[in-house]
Each structure stands twice: as C-alpha cells, then as structure tokens.
Amino acid sequence: MKASIESKLDKSVMNQDDLLLSRVAAGSEDALKQLYDRYSGLIHSVAFKILGDVSEAEEVVQDVFVKVWRIVGTFDGRRCSAKGWLCMIARSGSLDRLRKRAVRPRLMGVDDLDYYASESSEGSAVREEEEKMASTLKEMREEHRQCLELAYFKGYTQKEIAGLLGLPIGTVKTFMKRGLARLRKVFSAEGGNG
Amino acid sequence: MSMEDCVSYLLDEMPEDERWTFEKRLDRDEELRKELRESTDDLANFAEASVVALKPSDSVWYQVRGQISLEPRSEAAVWVFPWKVFLAVAACLLLGLNLFQISYWFGKKEFVADNGGRIESESFVDDRLEIERLEADESELEGLRNQVAELDGVLEEALTHNGERQSRIRKLQVERGLLESRIEYLERNYIDLVELTEPLLNSLEEGSGSGVRILQLVTRVPDSSIGLEDDVWKNVVASLENDKIAVLGLPRSERFESEIREDIQKILESDSLYAVVDDRVTRGGDLLYDSEIPTHDNEKTGDTRPDPLIGNEEIENTDINNEQINWRLGDSDRLNPLDPGLPSDPNREIKSVDGRLKTTTGPDNPHLGEPDSEFDSTSNELGDDRFIGLDPYAIAYVNEVEGVGLLSFGNLPELAVDERMVIWATDGDGLVVEAIGELPPSLGSSANVGVRLDDDASLGGGFLVSVEAVEEELPAHPGVSILLETQNSP
Numbered sequence: 001m002k003a004s005i006e007s008k009l010d011k012s013v014m015n016q017d018d019l020l021l022s023r024v025a026a027g028s029e030d031a032l033k034q035l036y037d038r039y040s041g042l043i044h045s046v047a048f049k050i051l052g053d054v055s056e057a058e059e060v061v062q063d064v065f066v067k068v069w070r071i072v073g074t075f076d077g078r079r080c081s082a083k084g085w086l087c088m089i090a091r092s093g094s095l096d097r098l099r100k101r102a103v104r105p106r107l108m109g110v111d112d113l114d115y116y117a118s119e120s121s122e123g124s125a126v127r128e129e130e131e132k133m134a135s136t137l138k139e140m141r142e143e144h145r146q147c148l149e150l151a152y153f154k155g156y157t158q159k160e161i162a163g164l165l166g167l168p169i170g171t172v173k174t175f176m177k178r179g180l181a182r183l184r185k186v187f188s189a190e191g192g193n194g
Numbered sequence: 195m196s197m198e199d200c201v202s203y204l205l206d207e208m209p210e211d212e213r214w215t216f217e218k219r220l221d222r223d224e225e226l227r228k229e230l231r232e233s234t235d236d237l238a239n240f241a242e243a244s245v246v247a248l249k250p251s252d253s254v255w256y257q258v259r260g261q262i263s264l265e266p267r268s269e270a271a272v273w274v275f276p277w278k279v280f281l282a283v284a285a286c287l288l289l290g291l292n293l294f295q296i297s298y299w300f301g302k303k304e305f306v307a308d309n310g311g312r313i314e315s316e317s318f319v320d321d322r323l324e325i326e327r328l329e330a331d332e333s334e335l336e337g338l339r340n341q342v343a344e345l346d347g348v349l350e351e352a353l354t355h356n357g358e359r360q361s362r363i364r365k366l367q368v369e370r371g372l373l374e375s376r377i378e379y380l381e382r383n384y385i386d387l388v389e390l391t392e393p394l395l396n397s398l399e400e401g402s403g404s405g406v407r408i409l410q411l412v413t414r415v416p417d418s419s420i421g422l423e424d425d426v427w428k429n430v431v432a433s434l435e436n437d438k439i440a441v442l443g444l445p446r447s448e449r450f451e452s453e454i455r456e457d458i459q460k461i462l463e464s465d466s467l468y469a470v471v472d473d474r475v476t477r478g479g480d481l482l483y484d485s486e487i488p489t490h491d492n493e494k495t496g497d498t499r500p501d502p503l504i505g506n507e508e509i510e511n512t513d514i515n516n517e518q519i520n521w522r523l524g525d526s527d528r529l530n531p532l533d534p535g536l537p538s539d540p541n542r543e544i545k546s547v548d549g550r551l552k553t554t555t556g557p558d559n560p561h562l563g564e565p566d567s568e569f570d571s572t573s574n575e576l577g578d579d580r581f582i583g584l585d586p587y588a589i590a591y592v593n594e595v596e597g598v599g600l601l602s603f604g605n606l607p608e609l610a611v612d613e614r615m616v617i618w619a620t621d622g623d624g625l626v627v628e629a630i631g632e633l634p635p636s637l638g639s640s641a642n643v644g645v646r647l648d649d650d651a652s653l654g655g656g657f658l659v660s661v662e663a664v665e666e667e668l669p670a671h672p673g674v675s676i677l678l679e680t681q682n683s684p
Contacts, residue, residue: 029259029262032258032262033255033259036255036258040249040250040254040255041247041248041249041250042238042241042242042245042247044248044249044250045241045242045245045246045247045248046241046245048245048248049241049244049245054248057248057250058250058251058254061250061254061258062254062257062258062261065258065262066258066261066262069258069262076227077231078224078227078228078231079220079227079230079231079234080230080231080234080235081231081234081235081238083235083238084231084234084235084237084238085234086238087234087237087238087241087242088204088234088237088238091241092206133242133243134243136243137240137243137244145244148240148244149244151205151207152205152237152240152241152244153241153244157207158202158207173198173202176198176201177196177197177198177201179240180197180201180233180236180237180240181197181236183236183239183240183243184232184235184236184239187235187239
C-alpha cells in the first residue's frame with residue numbers, strides 16, 4: 001500500500017503530509033494520529049464555518065479521519081495535497097450535513113472572523129499566523145472572496161452565486177479564478193505552507 | 195483545461211460527462227494533475243485563511259481511534275467475497291439439514307411395508323396401527339358390554355330367584371312363626387297340664403281328693419309332647435285303681451287306648467265322677483262353676499296366665515294370618531288343633547268357648563254304661579243301625595251349653611272309601627234328634643271334633659253325640675259338617 005501511494009506521489013511535490021498518508025496506508029495508527037494533530041484544527045474550523053456548530057463540527061472531524069483510515073488507498077498525491085484532500089473531505093461532509101438542514105446558517109463576514117480570532121486564538125505565534133491569513137484574505141477583492149466563500153463554505157454552485165449576487169455566471173467564475181490566483185500568488189511570495 | 199476547470203471539478207460543479215473526461219485526462223496529463231494539485235492547495239489555503247483555527251475536544255481522537263479499530267482498511271474496502279461467512283452459513287445449513295435428516299431418519303424411517311406392494315411411510319402405518327388399536331378397543335368394549343348385559347341377565351334372574359326365594363323364605367317364616375306359636379301354645383298347654391295334673395295327683399296321693407275323679411281332656415296336645423305316656427298315665431291308672439282320679443284322654447297309641455278304656459269304665463262305674471272338659475269341671479253331669487272348679491285357677495295355682503284352652507289374645511293379635519289364628523287359637527283350634535283346615539269356612543264366625551261342654555255322662559244317662567248295644571236298642575226314627583262303633587268315651591253329653599265344645603271320639607270304625615262318619619245328636623232320653631255333622635274319613639280310629647251348639651228346641655236338656663258310618667257320597671268339605679249350630683239351649 002505504501003509503495004502504491006508513493007508511486008502516485010510526485011517526488012518533487014511530495015512533502016511530509018504525503019509521507020504520513022503513506023504510513024497511514026501501511027496501517028500506522030501513529031501516522032494517523034500525527035495527521036490528526038496537524039489538521040484536526042483546520043478540519044474542525046472549516047466544518048464549524050460551514051455548519052456553525054461546534055459539536056457537529058467535531059463529528060465531521062471524526063468522520064473525516066475515519067474515512068481517511070478507510071480510503072487512504074485512493075489518495076493520489078499527484079492530483080492533490082494531503083491538506084487539500086483533507087479539506088475537500090471535510091467540506092464535502094460538512095455540506096452533506098448542511099444540506100440535511102432546512103435552514104442554512106448565516107454567512108459569516110470578515111467581522112465574524114475577527115470575532116472568532118479574538119475568541120479562540122492561542123498564543124502569539126498562532127495569532128500572528130491567523131492575522132497573516134486574515135490579512136491575506138483581506139487583500140482579495142470582496143466580490144472575489146464572497147464568491148469563493150459562497151461556493152466553498154456554502155456549497156452554492158456558480159450559477160446559484162450568480163443568481164444570488166446578480167452577476168453573470170462568467171463573472172462569478174472569473175471572480176473565483178482571480179481570487180484563488182491572488183491567494184496562490186500571496187502564498188507563493190511568502191513561501192507558502194508548503 | 196485550466197484552474198477554472200480544476201476548481202469546478204473540486205467544487206463538484208462539473209457535469210458528469212465532463213467530469214469523466216476530466217478524470218481521463220488526469221490519468222495521462224501530468225500538467226493537469228499538477229494544476230489540480232495546486233488548485234486543491236489554493237482552496238485549502240482559502241479555507242484556512244477564511245476560518246478561525248479551532249481545536250476539537252480531546253475525546254474526538256479517542257472516538258476516531260475506537261472507530262478505526264472497527265473500520266476496515268482501505269484495502270479491505272475492496273469487496274471481497276465473504277468466504278468465511280459463506281462457509282459458516284453453508285456449514286450451518288448443512289448441519290441443520292443433517293440434524294433434520296437425522297431426526298427424520300430416527301423418527302420417521304421410511305420402509306417398504308408388506309402391504310400389497312404399497313409403500314407406506316411409518317406415519318401411515320402408525321395411523322393404521324392406531325386405527326387397529328381403536329378397533330380392538332372397540333371390539334373389547336363391545337365384548338365387555340355383552341358381558342355386562344349377560345351379568346345383568348344373571349343378576350335379574352338372581353333377583354327374580356331371590357324374590358322367589360324371599361317369598362319362599364317369607365312363607366317359611368310365616369309357617370315357622372305359626373309353628374313357633376303352636377309350639378309355644380303346646381308347651382304352655384303342657385305346662386298347664388302338668389301344673390294342673392300334679393296338684394291333683396298330689397292331692398289324690400295324699401288322699402284329700404278321695405272319691406274324686408277327674409277326667410282331663412288332653413287329647414288336644416300330642417301325647418309325645420306332654421309326656422303323659424308313661425309317668426302321668428301310670429299315675430292316672432294308679433289313681434284310678436285307687437279310685438282317686440281319672441284323666442280322660444285320647445292317646446294315640448293303642449296301648450293307652452286300652453288302658454284308658456278300662457279307666458273310663460272304672461270312672462263310669464264310680465259314684466262320683468269329675469271330668470275335666472277343657473278347664474271346666476263337671477260333676478255328675480252338672481257344671482261346676484268357677485268357685486267349684488278344682489282346676490289350676492288362680493286361687494289354687496296362682497297362675498295368672500291366660501287360659502290356654504280358651505285362647506290367647508296375645509297370640510291372636512300377632513301379624514300372623516288372623517283367620518288361621520282364629521281358627522287355630524280360637525274355637526276352631528279346639529275343634530282339631532292338629533288339623534286347622536277342618537272347618538272349611540273360615541268366614542264363619544265362631545265365638546269363643548264359654549266352656550260349657552260336658553263329657554261323659556252321669557248315672558242319669560240311660561245310655562251310659564250301655565255302650566253300643568244300648569244305643570242300638572234306642573228307639574228312634576233313625577234306627578239302631580245308625581249308631582255304630584259307639585265308644586263310651588266317645589259319647590259327649592252336652593247340656594245347657596252355648597257355643598262350641600270339643601268332642602273326642604275314639605275307637606272309630608275304619609271307613610270305606612265311600613263312607614262317611616256322621617255325628618248324631620240325641621236328646622236327653624237318648625233319642626237321636628239330629629245329625630249334627632260328620633267326620634272326615636281321614637281321621638282314623640279317633641278324632642276330636644268341635645261342635646257348636648245353638649238354640650235348637652229339639653236339643654233341649656242336653657244331647658248325646660255319637661258317630662255313624664254312613665255310606666254316602668263324600669262331601670267336598672267334610673270338616674264343615676261336624677259343626678252344629680244352635681242358638682240357645684232351653
């Protein structure tokens with residue numbers, strides 16, 4: 001299993017996360033634990049942002065890592081990073097839970113992020129990282145960020161966003177593309193996370 | 195393809211056909227895979243930048259850890275034919291089938307029955323056996339019913355026989371009761387006679403009764419039962435020889451008859467003769483009344499028992515046939531206690547004896563002392579030949595009597611088949627006035643007959659009774675004719 005996963009990994013882009021997944025695929029519970037320690041916060045945050053409920057977000061975290069343990073063999077490092085894969089699993093699971101609800105939670109704005117940042121930040125280092133991320137996001141145009149948030153955290157389709165914002169669907173696609181390109185550029189300039 | 199397509203693919207907005215095409219391109223387009231990886235990171239970075247870092251509770255990991263211990267690995271996610279489950283289920287099925295088959299074999303073995311080539315299962319055979327058993331039970335039940343019916347018949351027959359037997363027993367009991375009554379009566383008579391006789395004998399022996407002769411009618415009691423054959427009669431004879439006593443009886447034996455004949459002759463020749471008729475005593479043909487009667491009355495003997503010769507009211511009141519009792523213990527009994535059927539008409543009322551019957555005669559009787567020939571010479575319309583076989587003690591003289599008396603006859607002639615014995619009554623002069631009855635031919639040489647004296651002017655002053663053998667047609671009820679009814683003696 002480990003060999004098959006490594007065979008799918010691009011050696012150039014293969015990082016520590018990929019190695020952990022490779023170990024998880026080999027049956028290493030310890031590797032899964034390390035992966036959990038590294039990304040459970042992010043997954044929990046994404047789920048909380050989508051669902052707005054801590055307990056339900058924790059359930060999503062639990063579901064994500066159990067699913068990783070089960071389908072780690074399907075992970076293809078050449079197509080996505082471990083972080084991106086985990087976030088996509090978390091987003092998908094959260095949106096499934098969200099669709100089961102009758103009412104979608106209120107969409108959080110930047111002010112909400114400030115509130116959460118002030119409430120949950122631990123330590124100056126983390127706080128600095130969060131502030132950096134928040135500042136990065138603030139460099140995005142509002143309409144870009146809004147379209148991305150509606151698509152990523154709320155599960156709206158680009159057509160729905162277009163309808164919701166009164167924009168042409170092409171404009172929505174462009175906004176989302178330019179927003180992501182901006183982020184990539186920022187992270188690339190900062191050395192990214194890897 | 196560009197970032198735009200990758201984002202659309204990652205956000206699940208790509209149509210199914212385009213998605214399939216996109217994935218095919220991913221397999222062979224490394225640049226596309228690289229772009230997709232970078233797009234994935236971009237979205238992750240966006241998400242990370244968009245959220246506030248939160249940490250789940252520590253329990254989440256333990257829940258993950260607990261679940262992954264139960265969850266299959268990714269490799270195991272590939273469906274594998276569950277051989278173990280299949281084998282387990284198959285084994286269970288086979289085991290179940292085997293158990294069923296084994297139980298079937300043990301419980302319901304099939305076999306070929308020798309029944310016309312038919313193949314039957316044991317269950318059918320069991321049913322058939324059950325039916326046969328029931329039929330056998332039914333047959334047995336029928337047999338038992340027949341036995342019960344037979345027993346019922348036997349029981350019914352037994353009950354019938356038992357009824358007959360009970361009836362017979364009842365009849366025998368009645369007869370036994372009669373006999374017991376008779377025995378009691380006879381025993382009492384015997385006692386009475388003994389008690390009657392003994393004081394007289396004693397008085398005679400003492401000489402106090404010198405010149406007294408007593409005639410006792412004892413013929414109603416069998417000699418064998420009163421025991422007078424030897425001692426008493428010897429005493430009587432001795433007394434007679436001493437001219438003290440005479441007991442008139444009618445013993446069955448010829449020996450006693452001859453002795454009595456002699457005794458009677460002596461009595462008749464004596465000057466003063468007392469005769470006991472029943473429990474009354476006459477002297478010289480005159481009735482001695484109670485105060486004069488030297489019998490076993492209360493004054494002398496102290497015996498308060500009922501007079502056995504008159505009747506016993508206690509016995510009469512028993513449940514035994516009253517007619518018979520009346521006949522036996524009443525007046526009819528005095529007629530012939532050994533032959534209750536003598537009076538053929540039981541409905542004929544016969545009053546109790548008042549005891550006024552004289553026997554024998556006194557010197558004033560012209561016929562006394564002149565047996566046979568004296569009677570034969572009597573001039574009467576009936577002729578002398580009518581009086582045959584006359585015996586002195588067979589002559590009864592009745593005077594002023596009312597009711598029924600008992601007459602004893604002895605030395606009677608044997609009758610031919612076509613003969614009958616006629617009883618004649620004579621007046622005080624010895625003239626025959628009327629035939630008062632006849633004796634049944636079966637009496638033999640002696641008989642006790644009862645007479646009922648009613649008011650008949652022709653019999654006034656007394657009469658004698660004798661017997662005669664008459665050659666006439668035998669009556670149907672010979673015993674009836676011996677009764678003589680009178681109203682009053684003048």
